[in-house]
């Protein structure tokens with residue numbers, strides 16, 4: 001079943017076509033990886049899907065409902081969650097408080113919101129840190145908290161911006177396992193990743209962007225063999 005459908009999405013900033021006629025679909029229960037060099041339009045695509053930026057043209061449908069033009073709050077309440085590249089936890093609040101801010105959106109009974117938050121904190125393996133302040137966490141732990149905060153609204157679709165970016169090598173496998181566990185729990189995922197090995201490992205399909213355009217869309221195997229992707233991206237990335 002199709003969970004998300006993006007049709008002919010375009011957005012310019014001044015003379016720059018940040019997204020230029022982008023179309024693709026996401027099947028429920030799968031992971032779509034989004035790749036492309038810096039400035040390719042990946043974050044803009046996330047902003048357009050989640051309502052943070054208005055589209056010039058095109059349409060976004062979630063479970064066949066047109067969500068183009070809705071506010072970020074409305075889109076989030078429909079079941080599209082998001083993590084940010086720049087982490088934004090409330091540094092002087094505990095993990096539990098940080099996640100409860102999200103779970104309150106779904107559940108206004110304080111005990112239930114707390115239980116839900118604890119369940120999610122346990123899911124991301126931070127239960128022992130639940131009473132710690134967010135500022136006390138390592139970068140890898142903050143990435144887990146960011147995922148927990150996004151999960152608190154119980155999204156059907158989660159957009160993740162570089163979960164493994166900026167963390168040290170030994171922290172990466174645990175985060176990759178967490179993404180796989182999230183998929184197993186039934187959440188559909190779109191993830192932006194610069195680490196090509198990770199994207200190949202976790203994605204069911206990959207969307208490759210360059211200069212605002214879709215240059216390829218297919219399985220990891222198809223993408224790996226795509227000449228245009230190799231020329232514009234795979235040839236230049238750090239494949240560590």
Ligand SMILES: Nc1ncnc2c1ncn2[C@@H]1O[C@H](COP(=O)(O)OP(=O)(O)OP(=O)(O)O)[C@@H](O)[C@H]1O
Nearest residue numbers: 013016017018036037038039040041042043044045
């Ligand atoms: N709010 C904005 N105002 C002006 N230009 C913008 C804005 N947002 C994005 N752009 C431009 O649109 C293009 C696409 O940017 P975007 O951030 O979507 O790329 P990206 O693929 O996410 O890059 P990165 O990998 O560096 O995060 C870039 O040229 C960028 O400078």
